[in-house]
Amino acid sequence: MTANHFRYLVGFAAFGFVMGTVSSASACTTVLVGKNASTDGSTMIARNEDVDTSWAKHYVYHPATSGTNTQYRSTDNGFTVDLPTNAQSYTSTPDWQQKKGQDQFGEDGINSSNVAMSATESGTTNKQAQKADPFVKKGISEPSMVDVVLPYATSAKDGVKQLGHIVETKGSAENNGVIFSDKNSIWYMEIGSGHHWAAVRVPNNKYAVIPNQNVIGNVDTKKSNFMTSKNLPKFVKNHHLNGYVNSHQVNFAQAFGTNNKEDATYNRPRIWDGQRILTPSKKQSITQKHYAMFMKPDHKISVQKVQQVLGSHFNNTKYDSNGKWVGGYRPINVPTDVESHILQIRPNVPKEMAGVQWLAMASPATSVYVPFYTNVNSTPNNYQKGTDKPDSESAYWTYKMTKVLTDPYKNKLVNKDVVPVQKKTTSHLKTSLKNNDQQAKNLTGDELTNFLTQCNQQNADYAQNVFQKLNNKLIVDSTRQTKIVQDKNL
Incomplete structure (x- = not known):
């Protein structure tokens, strides 16, 4: 999420935080899971997209194109780039304000090569690095990234190379973290300044939880698990930035990022929380100044x-933002969540159905993740609707209404009404995915694509119908709870 999205934030001011020197406030939280750290050998890249308290996202399919020499031009900041003539099909979750020729804020998707991309995790660049290599006003930024890179990436590493080339030649307009994955690997990339970046391959047996802060530490340009912009160590040394080690090693986070008092309340606590959940055996303090970027989970990680x-x-901590909220630390789940995605590339099914895009519209705490195959010819109708005004048809507003109805009593109604429905719906969707996988193994070509498209619509309809019924119950329970509270006060 960038400053462009930030202009829509309504509820975010309640956090009272000011981010560093380059971007205004920023949001989103990323989770990365290597294939040997997951329960089924899948790679998983995931992120909450935080924008506004009422801002619908859509889920769309972009068909492949060929023979077209296209110049992309951003309507957001004037960024331009020449695109290849052939583009793969891919999915994305753009903003509801979709107009031809305008930036989409595509955010996340999977292409026909089963390459997944999530963009972006907004960050902040320190003053010294910003002065040494200022951001480029008409450089690439979040609104454009998915649409100019994902259709052309043939692997996770190739995605990093393509975006890195754009940053070095066209410049970047902002500090961003970008994730690419395929069935074998995950690469996490950070753009630290106008033309400099670094990327690290996620260890297969580890995971990462990343907030709005540069977290890539020691980078060795001679090792194959790192990629960087040209002459990165030389640049860091020549401009006297922190983090220089030698001619082929730098600490990227020290050179370009921040680790200040704002990060102590806004960013680092989210790392603590994610690692607390996935590696509870590791005892840490929420006030630590440093956390390991990659951790081994205590148990293999499921979707x-x-x-x-x-x-x-x-x-279940004293820091719960739905409870006493001790310390006022910024949580992973916030009121401005508009969608949450888990991009899973599975190794144990045919490649034509390996990519699954799990989507939870609105708040993941009160929504449900619906699994969507990405080898399709369209997306569910209810995921192509919704604006910034409430409606009774779109997926976004159904799940947003659940959040709204539980907010006055937060954990009470969530635990009583929402959690049981989430568990039941998730169980149904997992079974449905498994059954659909079995049926799909016997299909090929258009017949397979049509079947997977139909499966997506059925799962979308099922989950939304369940939550519409839940919302009706919440209206009753919420008003009843209001009466209980009122009677106690009389």
């Missing part, structure tokens, strides 16, 4: 465990 992290607001 549902990632969902738990993305929905966390320091649950």
